[in-house]
Amino acid sequence: MLSLMSDVLIACLLPAMLLYLGVRLSLFDKEIFYSIWTDFLSLFRHSGKHNSSIYNAPFSAQTSLAAYSRYRSLSLEELSRMRASYISIGRTHKRIGYEIGYPRKLDRLAEIIEVNSKITDQVAALMKRRHSKEVSTTASTSRLGLGSPPNETSVDSRSLPRIREALKHFVRDWSNAGVSERSVIFEPILAALSVQSVSSRSEKRVLVPGSGLGRLAYEISQLGFDVTACELSGYMNGAFHFLLDPGTTRTVYQHEVHPYAHWWSHSRTATDLFRSVRFPDIVPRLAEDGQVGLHLKEGDFLTLDVPKSSDGYDFIVTLFFIDTSVNIISTLEKIHALLKPGGTWVNLGPLLWCSGAQARLELTLEEVFKVMDAVGFSLAGGRDGSDDDEPDCMKRCSIPCEYTRDEKAMMRWIYEAEFWVARKV
Template sequence: MTEKEWEGDFDPMADPEEQKHLLSVLDSFRSYRHLAHYNGTHLRRQAFYSLPSSHWTLLSQPPFSILDSLSKMDDLIDSNAILAEAIFITGFQAFIAPSLDSEWVAAIVPEKYAHDQYQVYSTVMDHLKAESTQTNMEKARSCVNQFYREWSEEGRCEREKCFDPVVHSLDAEFSLRAESRKDLSKSDLKVLVPGAGLGRLVFDVCRAGYTVEGNEISYHELMASSLVLNHIKSPGQFTIAPFALSCSNHLTRADQFQTYSIPDVHPGTELMKSFGGEKIPANERMSMSTGDFCVLYSQPGSKESFDAVATVFFIDTAPNIIRYIEAVHNCLKPGGLWINLGPLLWHHASQSPNTNEEKEEKRGKAEKYRNVDTGIADPGSVELTDDEVVALVEHCGFAIEKHEPGSVNTGYITNTRSMLQSMYRASFWVARKK
């Protein structure tokens, strides 16, 4: 990426609520080790020893060796935690460190921790009274597991099914345009990837030669993608066990405790290789914007900025998909391409606040942001079928050039050795702005 890792008018430290949320996200990665040990093995040991003594004695011995398995799980939690804490450090450096007073930090950090980056940042977090939420802790665990899908060799199968159709569609579009413009370079085509996640699709599109901008609103994903795209030293730098903490539906303990090296490639090295005959070096063709997709790309400053928009497992995150369609239409150039692949697991089904406190908080936010475009946080939601989505896209100024409903069978962070297999029959379609 460019030296400035994230672009856009975005200062989370300027708003108390946003700052509180940011600190909660950072704390969720910082707390990964402790909470995973507590929930993953401590509570299981308690439950195990609550069995009749003759039963737990039996299960402690081969071939069961349950206590040995829990010890192995502890080791794998520590391995996962190394990655979680690296994400914490990356996020802290990006969002918190620039605003800190060095003398204040020196005053609160014990001398024994002065050369331990993690302990320095952790001490500051304690003084800032950072405290994570259950939701953010679950997102941190999910984010660590997501590295399997996006940045392991074994996750290639899922990536090929979901990302390759996007790159192939871009290549076909480039070939079509190059017929009438012989001097056209792939780097001349600017692609937007909303919901960029851990950045692998952004990376793959850039490696294919295009100029690409990722967009992401989640701090968890932003911090993790920054680590892998900007701070990785070598392939296989981290080892993760994404299925270790779930003890259900395994045929063997070996299946449960599978480990994977990530990343499968060194992004910087790979992008240098991809420079080839393109006009612009790869590190200048890839960027990431931070913030709400609806708000950022509905603005006049984004109008007709991109030749293509690629959405993968993204559009069902919309409470109101019309907002997404309008934003895509606004930021695409006339004749630009919208490439979409994914299911419709609508994330924002209509829910009413349950407690008086939640109702009061909702009213307070509505009052505070009365005259502000809150984008994805706008009230209301709707869930459409695939054919209704396509009809709506057509109604909003696009011509559907390809529609293959249910054509892509893929899992999402799927343990292929598990007794339980969940598969999506994702829809793939390509639309052109009229």
């Protein structure tokens, strides 16, 4: 047994030593070393065919659960720092701040944290119930050295933006306040899908990776398609289940959230900053297994099993998704592999690549089209939209749009998103 362990240890350490000597002796540069070293480490990482949420991944169900559980305490800690900053200014300036109502503004934020925490606490409680079995599995695997579930104290303020983004998605996806933003980006996609005859839609399978809180997938299912939403983020999945579960959401406009209260830049008035939004405008529900409707797969789109050719998806719809890829080529290859022969990919979104060199490839739009050609896609209507054999709703175009906007803020971020329809060839 000891001999076997020694052999395994040598087999692991020898490549690492050779790589190290290669860098020290300048046999290859550090960028090549980094690439090889990353691939080497990947051999020891968890296989994608298993549920990666048992690890302390930043978007795992366990990490998200811990973050939702701490939304209130983390937000109050942040508020305490804001109070301390105000107190630190000079007496004369504090008096002016008092006269314009700044302390009352801080007190109002404290009240809003309590309102929002009613939502986050319910999300956390539901996630605990849903993932109790998974948490138990994690506890047993941690004894094997594979990691342990994060507890609440291991989550810090870096988790707050992810929770607040989910709260904004309640507004974007499931409130009347989000209608105008949704319609701009949903309508081109729904129009392209609506070319399919109504009578055949129930037989057509649609996959929506990066589905977020699921409104687009829901709207596609309302056209009569059999739709699978796929989402990696535990923050989004926890919030979506909060809407789907009859125990937490029963009626329209049941819930209230203050989505903009935590970012004080670009606000015209405190009333605008602290306003609330009620949701949902529609109460969504998942279809039963085997029934046509809306279904949900939680996990990484890239780990989905590739079906037999005849069992692939008829459509894959991506919205603000492909630029989240660590490796865009892998993403396009996966989309291609999951589609049936002749299947259709509908895309709308920008190319805002992950920052900090997280994206291994940061391509221009022209380069994306070249990769699509290499992978095996054909753009409907051609790159310039000159093919008259395709209806206009299938042709490539640019669409100015926004994402989780605050319509009353002093700032607007406009994307010139690209829309296209491509077929697997």
